[in-house]
Amino acid sequence: MKRLSMFVIFAILASLAFSQQRQIINIPNIPGYVTLKGDFHMHTVFSDGSVWPTIRVYEAWRDGLDVISITDHINYRWSFLTDHINLNNHNTPFNEAKVLADRLGITLIKGVEINRGNPTGHINVLFAKDLNSLAKDELFFALKEARKQGAYIQWNHPGYGQKKGDEQFFEIHKILLEQNLLDGIEIYNHHTFFPETVSWAKEYDLVITGSSDVHLLVDMIHDKEYHRPMTLIFAKENSDEAIQEAVMSGRTAVYFENTIVGRKNHLEQLFHKAVSFQNPPMIVENKKRYVQFHNNSDVDFELECIQCQAGMKMPQEMKFPANSVSLQTIVMNSDSLIYQAESINAKYRVKNLQTISGEDIVTEFEFVNEGTPKVLKYKKKPYPKVNY
Amino acid sequence: MKRLSMFVIFAILASLAFSQQRQIINIPNIPGYVTLKGDFHMHTVFSDGSVWPTIRVYEAWRDGLDVISITDHINYRWSFLTDHINLNNHNTPFNEAKVLADRLGITLIKGVEINRGNPTGHINVLFAKDLNSLAKDELFFALKEARKQGAYIQWNHPGYGQKKGDEQFFEIHKILLEQNLLDGIEIYNHHTFFPETVSWAKEYDLVITGSSDVHLLVDMIHDKEYHRPMTLIFAKENSDEAIQEAVMSGRTAVYFENTIVGRKNHLEQLFHKAVSFQNPPMIVENKKRYVQFHNNSDVDFELECIQCQAGMKMPQEMKFPANSVSLQTIVMNSDSLIYQAESINAKYRVKNLQTISGEDIVTEFEFVNEGTPKVLKYKKKPYPKVNY
Amino acid sequence: MKRLSMFVIFAILASLAFSQQRQIINIPNIPGYVTLKGDFHMHTVFSDGSVWPTIRVYEAWRDGLDVISITDHINYRWSFLTDHINLNNHNTPFNEAKVLADRLGITLIKGVEINRGNPTGHINVLFAKDLNSLAKDELFFALKEARKQGAYIQWNHPGYGQKKGDEQFFEIHKILLEQNLLDGIEIYNHHTFFPETVSWAKEYDLVITGSSDVHLLVDMIHDKEYHRPMTLIFAKENSDEAIQEAVMSGRTAVYFENTIVGRKNHLEQLFHKAVSFQNPPMIVENKKRYVQFHNNSDVDFELECIQCQAGMKMPQEMKFPANSVSLQTIVMNSDSLIYQAESINAKYRVKNLQTISGEDIVTEFEFVNEGTPKVLKYKKKPYPKVNY
């Protein structure tokens, strides 16, 4: 039997590549940072996944991600492979994927998943230097080693494998925290959101991530109408070091279905970069006022009024569809007000942006009559105290 | 390291399955046969592919195929695996895929690809009983064994690896034919059509197939606007035996992009089952005549007039979009003809149905005036002499 | 100024038509009837709409409808037109649309909308012979005349123009009923469903319809993800008379968003024609059972278990996506049961089929073990007592 060089498959990918295209995920950068899209939890044939590591890189490229980590289980492999292979190098999945990742510009983070029974659960270690040194019987020693390497340590899918209604932040996780052996928590996994984990992230000041945990194919995970679940990373640049710095500093958010969970200041900045007014800002037409909002992102924003001005009928709910302009109408209740309203004010809550702190993302609109008969001028307020 | 049962991955697939759906490929059956959709050429990690065999079954199920064959190379494997595994059982890819295939109702055909240098090229053996017995140094002996097992033998992608402009049916293939060791030819592979092979199929009476030859993921092969390339099999039922009987009898066609290549009688029957008139068949309105065509299939049919009646202006080209009704207009040239035309006749060639024999698929329309002021009645002619 | 024949615009339509296509709405027929798709409420420039009547016919053809009625207001017109035109013929919108409707095979029903203030509201009269004779000051006399012509009389959008929370079947509507001057009620209008009207339909035995009430363009009414709202008519054939007979007999249902409201027997029959099993019906694999459902319609069916067998874990919810096959999994709780279960039974409620009577649409599955090791056979029960 002939040995076939690994480059055969790369050659095939190259030959195909001309017909391939990478999707662009349109989420704006925020001041001071680029908004990277990542998935830090996935498997290959080197544990219980069904694809070679290169496929994970290709999927990430196709789907518009910037950074991934292949996190095969350190504890077990498929019976078929373990029967035949002495797979004692846990860095192999990373090494197998690295050439293609470099070629396609995907940042590849070295990672691994360590499995324990309940209540401990599964732990991801990211940004480690050598995964083999983490293959220890005792979790405590494995994580000590991870910490020594400067790695990030995370409790995965805390909602799985525990009795329903019994989700809790267990004794063991509190100990890990006290020992400085836990940095973050996975609040979304595969196609499940664990709402209680967000309050734990607040209480224990944990970094949050969301991931596909894909074993088969990415396109088998999510509904066709949605993107794949991902972690947004607000990093100084797209590099291993900058991503590690951002994750360790908690500058992450989780984007799943049509929701983003994150820190208040990041979500406010995202929204303000994504949504703008069309000019002129407000058209006056008898008893009606019209405003158009331009949403320059892939997120469909959904707002509800939490403080609407008296004397006029404002929309109770507003939708700003992705990459579109939407028209909103305000109806003045009484003729007497038509030429008298010096300004129009309203506060809306962005329903699909959820903060770790539990606070609402609120956007405040103020339009001021400057005497022209047809247009109310939008009055910009100093950012960030007032959102617009 | 713990051994993980193979059923772990099946359990994962099952848990995902609720959110998964299988596409229905809408190509009609023809009289006496069901029209099955198949792909008889693909690879996995057991040769130079990048996925576990189960992924090939899943992809087939998702894409609406009925039958596949995993045809890993008998000659070589990836260096990584061959370094570590003694993969001496060529039936393993089949065995690994069989449980999932049975569960999902995908008919799985045992197959293998045997590679030789030019001009011999690559040979697929399908419907063999034992693939290990085909691992012989001498191609001749391998194919003799395949024939003994009742297998189907095919020359793959004859357009590859030969000098451009030098495509030919070589001496070696003629010898294989004489020795009764060659049944068919692959006229479409990956995303390339080899037009010259169709004339070889005619000259040497070869069975035709078309396939993905996928090594990475199926969705990396074809343009998003098209389905994956496939072989249509006109079989007595969906079973191994019936599919083998159909293939060995040459009841196949190849469906790629928006074209189907096949035998004349099969393509005629497909077209007649797919396209029908809306009632009433032809509306008379002064100098105009209107007909609506209902295309009840996934194929966009494209027709051109090859014999249009004098005295009226018929559409030179007609498109019948998939799963839609289209409206066609005929304009009578002169008023004197309006109430005189006893009948309207036309012959159209279906441009995207290509026969092995080179003959056109022609559909003939005849509408007869039966005295009602508003409708010309469609006159059905005995099938198949006249197409409608 | 030259007078331009009306046929100019028809000629333009004809010249365009070759590039146009009609969507096919895939809702199955039920035993004894064809399932026609209709919209019985819409406006044109002849009252307060914005398009010429021919546009309504084109939209219906494009959207796959079989029958429409243009129901311009008998009471008022746009100021522009009424300033300039003596529009005293209420049959004009029908007449203007008729030629194109005949050409395209759209059945056109003569109709009109009569507006009164609250609580009477708006009344549609369909299948009238002469609309001018209905232009009477007194509603009672107008409807008497409509009844004399054999027309169908309906209360439109009963949820509009009445105080929220105060929706009711008013005195005036009871009187109309007693006088045999009210046949039906519009339960869906534009993009609003009026749930209380379904109970009125039950209480007073009213025919139900749903419609676009379009004034501008149809594509401005409904979310892109949904079809336009429509009335399904279970008619003996597609003709004016058969449609009138079906509507007057109450053989209608209303299809909006992903919901169908109708009579129990019609909805049961629709579901049974739309959904079937893939063969073989149930795969046995250790503790798992797998079934595939083929949904051959445009409706995404959503089911929930209302009586699931003990000793196994059945899906609590099932989705059968439109025009697709879906896979469902049953897990046996205990090994002891695996080879003992003689049969598997379950009852599921179809959540998005709502009956006028308030009864659930329930589908019952029974699979019987007939001794083969791999397949549980589906046991067909006599229809309609047991649904499958």
Added chain:
Amino acid sequence: MKRLSMFVIFAILASLAFSQQRQIINIPNIPGYVTLKGDFHMHTVFSDGSVWPTIRVYEAWRDGLDVISITDHINYRWSFLTDHINLNNHNTPFNEAKVLADRLGITLIKGVEINRGNPTGHINVLFAKDLNSLAKDELFFALKEARKQGAYIQWNHPGYGQKKGDEQFFEIHKILLEQNLLDGIEIYNHHTFFPETVSWAKEYDLVITGSSDVHLLVDMIHDKEYHRPMTLIFAKENSDEAIQEAVMSGRTAVYFENTIVGRKNHLEQLFHKAVSFQNPPMIVENKKRYVQFHNNSDVDFELECIQCQAGMKMPQEMKFPANSVSLQTIVMNSDSLIYQAESINAKYRVKNLQTISGEDIVTEFEFVNEGTPKVLKYKKKPYPKVNY
């Protein structure tokens, strides 16, 4: 019969508007100008169209246009309306549409179409002050008046109504030119491109436009896969005056299907704003070089190599799909070259950008080896002499 205020329909539109969205057409601005999207040729019920003028404004808003002109025929009307209405004010369509246009932010240009028989054909007058003053029997006098008002004068769809193969710039058009009564020519109308008109635009220095000439609905004109045909205007801002200045100065281009026709400098600038490199610019991997192109526009660019460097195999054709990143591969022919190539150069022609002058739009790539082992640096050249 009651008179209904025109505001009734506006109120309906407003109530609907919340569910409506405006598409964003992603064509970049060029240095010094905003790229506006316009359609300067369309009809309503005020001549031989089928919709009220407000519908044209709504369609434009929905489709992402910035500016339109309703150009009803000055010569004729539908027989129905002319029978009943004394429509002697040709400014009425403009006036009817103006309120909605102001509300939605659509710039509305006053325009009209003047029809003559062959060879003169149809003439559009845009940016006129008073359309009634153009209703003259003698074309010459009408255009003199248009010129006096500072209007733009254009020959419409020059390919229609003339014998096939006999398209020419007639005597009459040369006279109009000499008399300074012709500014531009419509090179695309409805769904037809007139290639010969581009050479006339070059020869006679004419402004070019492209338009829908819609009579029915915009969505009936174009294939679903394409946008509606449009004129791009490179204007100093979005206002009547700035658009008029841009059109009169010839700063227009025509965007139809996937092609843009325009002046060389505008098209070069469009392409350079739309396409950029992904960082790092070129990956070196043994004999292969990889580059990714980011196309940040709605246009699918198609390139072909016109000067490819010897000693390596560059793609003969490249596609940069809209709003995507694409990967291109270069293969070095011989190992000896791998570390020797100091730089890589190539010239590609952009096939779907067509200049009026007939010159190619050529983009030149140069990548320079700066000693890093993995990356060839892209060498930016001074714009616009060298394109990148």
